[in-house]
Amino acid sequence: MKSNRVAVLSKWTKTKVLLQNKSIKPFIPDTRKFNMNNLRTMIHQYKMVYVKPECGTHGKGVIRAEMIDEYSYKYQINENILKFKTFSEFHKSLVKQIKKRRYLIQKGIHLLKQNHRRFDIRVMVQVNPKGRWETTGIIGRLGHARKIVTNYHSEGKPMSIESLLHNHLSRSQQTQLHKKLSSLGIQIASHLSKTYPKFRQIGVDIGLDKTITPQIIEVNTQPDPYIFNQLKDKSMYRRVMSCRRATVKK
Numbered sequence: 166m167k168s169n170r171v172a173v174l175s176k177w178t179k180t181k182v183l184l185q186n187k188s189i190k191p192f193i194p195d196t197r198k199f200n201m202n203n204l205r206t207m208i209h210q211y212k213m214v215y216v217k218p219e220c221g222t223h224g225k226g227v228i229r230a231e232m233i234d235e236y237s238y239k240y241q242i243n244e245n246i247l248k249f250k251t252f253s254e255f256h257k258s259l260v261k262q263i264k265k266r267r268y269l270i271q272k273g274i275h276l277l278k279q280n281h282r283r284f285d286i287r288v289m290v291q292v293n294p295k296g297r298w299e300t301t302g303i304i305g306r307l308g309h310a311r312k313i314v315t316n317y318h319s320e321g322k323p324m325s326i327e328s329l330l331h332n333h334l335s336r337s338q339q340t341q342l343h344k345k346l347s348s349l350g351i352q353i354a355s356h357l358s359k360t361y362p363k364f365r366q367i368g369v370d371i372g373l374d375k376t377i378t379p380q381i382i383e384v385n386t387q388p389d390p391y392i393f394n395q396l397k398d399k400s401m402y403r404r405v406m407s408c409r410r411a412t413v414k415k
């Protein structure tokens with residue numbers, strides 16, 4: 166079914182639409198609604214999960230939860246770490262954090278690090294002046310040392326992906342990854358625009374662990390273009406902004 170929406174806030178809705186596409190599906194980490202059963206199953210299966218607001222932004226309210234051993238659990242929200250001796254205490258405390266809000270649980274990705282800080286990647290995809298989807302920017306975001314999110318609004322630092330990946334990948338592997346992310350971004354945008362033909366830009370958050378398989382953390386329908394202005398090299402920023410102007414003129 167088509168929708169006239171220009172933005173979608175629910176990460177659950179967007180995930181369900183993306184899962185319809187067989188070639189995108191392998192890049193989506195297991196994501197389920199927050200409830201006790203799903204929490205128990207997922208934390209035992211994956212050992213580390215992210216528990217996050219269905220409609221959150223800026224990394225607010227995002228929780229990183231871990232099973233330490235058979236009997237103990239911990240989670241981190243903002244800079245606070247809490248530990249528990251039983252699953253039921255762990256669950257009860259999470260429910261207290263969540264209150265009445267809708268939350269999701271997602272398989273945790275052990276994000277690559279630089280100087281003990283986690284980083285992920287934002288892929289900006291926009292409709293270009295020719296009316297085609299184009300990947301206009303790919304940027305890394307290095308999280309704050311004591312935080313579990315990488316968002317700019319949670320003190321993450323936008324950086325070129327070369328500066329973050331050079332310790333993990335060779336030049337030619339970086340080029341390969343760049344191509345892969347660029348085409349995955351276009352695939353995601355094209356697929357979403359079948360349901361949401363009014364979309365003109367998306368920002369895909371991609372997580373990488375040591376296997377370097379891209380994992381789609383979330384898709385933003387109102388991506389912040391200004392993180393690209395944080396780099397010394399302004400060429401990507403100019404490209405992003407020229408697509409925005411083209412969109413506004415239409």
Ligand SMILES: Nc1ncnc2c1ncn2[C@@H]1O[C@H](COP(=O)(O)OP(=O)(O)O)[C@@H](O)[C@H]1O
Nearest residue numbers: 215221222223224225271272273274314315383
């Ligand atoms: N499944 C996950 N594995 C690892 N890190 C994650 C996961 N989900 C979220 N994060 C981290 O938290 C940040 C914020 O989560 P995200 O789902 O993008 O919500 P928001 O809308 O608040 O940006 C991500 O950029 C990433 O750094």
Ligand SMILES: [Mg+2]
Nearest residue numbers: 223224370383
């Ligand atoms: Mg995000």
